[in-house]
Amino acid sequence: MTGFAKKSLFERVKLVMKDKEELRVPILVKEGVSAQRAIDSLQECIEIGTSSTTQKELMNKIKILELGLSGEKSVQFELMNAFIPIHILHDLHLQHGEWKAQYDFVVITRKFMLVIEVKNYYGNIKVTENGEFIRNVMKGKKVVFQEGFYSPIRQIERQTEVLRTYLQENGVIGNKTPIKQVVVFTNNKTILDLQKAKEEVRERIIRRDGLVEYISKELKKSSPVSILDNRMSDMSSFLKDSHIEVELEKATDTVELKLLGETVDTLENAPIEQPQNSSGLEDSLRKFRKEKAMALGVKAFYIFSNQTLDEIVSKQPTSLEELSTIRGIGGKKIEEFGHEIIQVIKEH
Numbered sequence: 001m002t003g004f005a006k007k008s009l010f011e012r013v014k015l016v017m018k019d020k021e022e023l024r025v026p027i028l029v030k031e032g033v034s035a036q037r038a039i040d041s042l043q044e045c046i047e048i049g050t051s052s053t054t055q056k057e058l059m060n061k062i063k064i065l066e067l068g069l070s071g072e073k074s075v076q077f078e079l080m081n082a083f084i085p086i087h088i089l090h091d092l093h094l095q096h097g098e099w100k101a102q103y104d105f106v107v108i109t110r111k112f113m114l115v116i117e118v119k120n121y122y123g124n125i126k127v128t129e130n131g132e133f134i135r136n137v138m139k140g141k142k143v144v145f146q147e148g149f150y151s152p153i154r155q156i157e158r159q160t161e162v163l164r165t166y167l168q169e170n171g172v173i174g175n176k177t178p179i180k181q182v183v184v185f186t187n188n189k190t191i192l193d194l195q196k197a198k199e200e201v202r203e204r205i206i207r208r209d210g211l212v213e214y215i216s217k218e219l220k221k222s223s224p225v226s227i228l229d230n231r232m233s234d235m236s237s238f239l240k241d242s243h244i245e246v247e248l249e250k251a252t253d254t255v256e257l258k259l260l261g262e263t264v265d266t267l268e269n270a271p272i273e274q275p276q277n278s279s280g281l282e283d284s285l286r287k288f289r290k291e292k293a294m295a296l297g298v299k300a301f302y303i304f305s306n307q308t309l310d311e312i313v314s315k316q317p318t319s320l321e322e323l324s325t326i327r328g329i330g331g332k333k334i335e336e337f338g339h340e341i342i343q344v345i346k347e348h
Contacts, residue, residue, distance in 0.1 A: 021110075023085040023229050028076070029236040030243065032091025035069040036330045047298060063307075066327050071120025071186035072104055074208055074325050082212045084219070085110060087236035093246045094239075096166040101159045102246070106239060108232050109215065111223035112178040115163065116211075117156045120186045127197035127205070153201055156181040172238050176224040184208055281348040282313050288344050292337060303337070304328050316345055 042058050042065075072090065079088050087108040094101050105116035123137040123145070131153065137145035160181050167173045185192060186208045194202045206214050227235070286309070293300045304312070308328030317323040320338050324331070329338070 020230070021085075021228050023232070024083070026080050026082055026084060026086045026088055027236075028080060028088050028090070030089040030092060030240045031076075032069075032072065034091055034245070035065050035072075036332065039065050039069070039330055040332055043302065047302065059305075063327070066330065067120055068118075069330065070325055070327050071118045071208075074186050075105060075116065075118050075184055075211065077321055077325070078208055078211050079105070079107065082215065084212070084215060085232075086215070087232050089236060089239055089243075092239060093244050094162065094166055094242055095244055096162055096169075099162045100246075101162040103159055103163070106163070107215070108227065108235055109219060110227050110232075111219055111221070111225065112180050113163075113173075113235075114215065114218075115156055115160050115179060115181045117152050117159070117181070117183045118186060119152060119183060121190060122187060124191040124193065125185065126193040127201055129196045129198065131198065131201055152183040153181075153204060156183060156204070166242075167235075167238075170238070172235055174225075178223060178225070180218065182206055182211070182214060184211055281316070281345065282309065284344050284348060285309055285312060285341070288340065292340075304333070312341070312345070318342065318346060 039062050042062050046055055046058050076088070076090055079086065089106045089108075090104070092103040092106050094103070103115060104118040105114075107114040107116065121135065123135040126134045126136065128134065131151055132148055133151050134146060134148050136143045160179050164173075164179050167177075168175070181204055183205050184207070185205070192205060192207070194205060197205075289300050289303045289309070292303050296302075305328055308326060311326050311328075312323075315322070315326065317326065320334055320342065323329055323338055323342060324334055329341075
């Protein structure tokens with residue numbers, strides 16, 4: 001099926017003999033593109049012209065996809081700036097027999113593989129001693145909404161077992177290769193209450209800004225394997241070649257879409273705090289948006305929506321990496337006019 005499976009025993013031994021440990025920085029082996037393609041496709045549908053009701057539905061879908069994508073992009077940013085020799089695969093889809101699994105990230109390190117599930121939810125998350133996940137939406141100090149949702153720990157365990165079985169049956173890893181799992185929550189306002197959670201659950205739930213520290217800490221522990229450069233490249237190439245393209249709506253869990261949708265609604269209704277003296281920047285960005293839209297022959301919201309405008313004014317990113325974390329600014333827009341937006345911001 002892939003290059004790894006076709007290598008003879010002699011070829012594998014030869015690779016091991018020549019293997020080195022020279023890699024010092026992260027490598028992005030596979031970047032996820034399905035979400036951005038879906039966003040661009042929906043945007044094109046809006047541009048073609050539809051009824052106001054349909055446009056509203058399409059815009060809502062775009063916001064949900066952008067929210068999920070922004071969480072994953074923030075994790076990718078952390079990984080790429082880790083200064084650790086790792087291989088990163090983003091948005092990986094595998095099929096093993098009747099089993100299908102989608103992985104936000106699979107990371108290959110010197111001592112283990114890591115499966116990362118990204119959650120960009122609004123609301124405070126509490127984990128009970130029985131492993132139940134409960135989301136509380138607060139208004140001040142009062143809980144106004146509460147619901148349980150499917151355990152991301154169970155979700156990532158299932159994903160890991162599919163990955164482990166697939167790799168072992170294809171001779172990519174042996175029984176001793178560790179595959180660790182973490183669930184990363186990316187919303188900075190989310191409070192994680194893990195006091196009653198079991199230790200094996202607590203150690204697999206982290207915030208985005210704790211991800212690199214987690215990997216570094218795990219790399220200091222002993223491991224039954226040592227994955228050098230050639231081996232690492234062989235494993236990541238095999239996984240990249242194994243990726244199958246799947247329609248985004250079929251690949252995304254309905255519960256996940258529901259939770260992301262509720263997060264979008266909450267963020268839409270929540271006022272964004274603006275820094276002092278931000279009116280001048282807002283006016284400049286509105287002017288830029290209008291002129292850019294006229295030049296491209298598109299509507300202003302295609303450049304960026306009012307919600308995105310408010311978030312740019314609030315966060316005032318000064319680099320493309322920071323700009324990419326803004327909801328509504330995807331890879332295509334970064335490429336088209338990201339530098340111009342940064343320049344407008346810096347002029348203020």
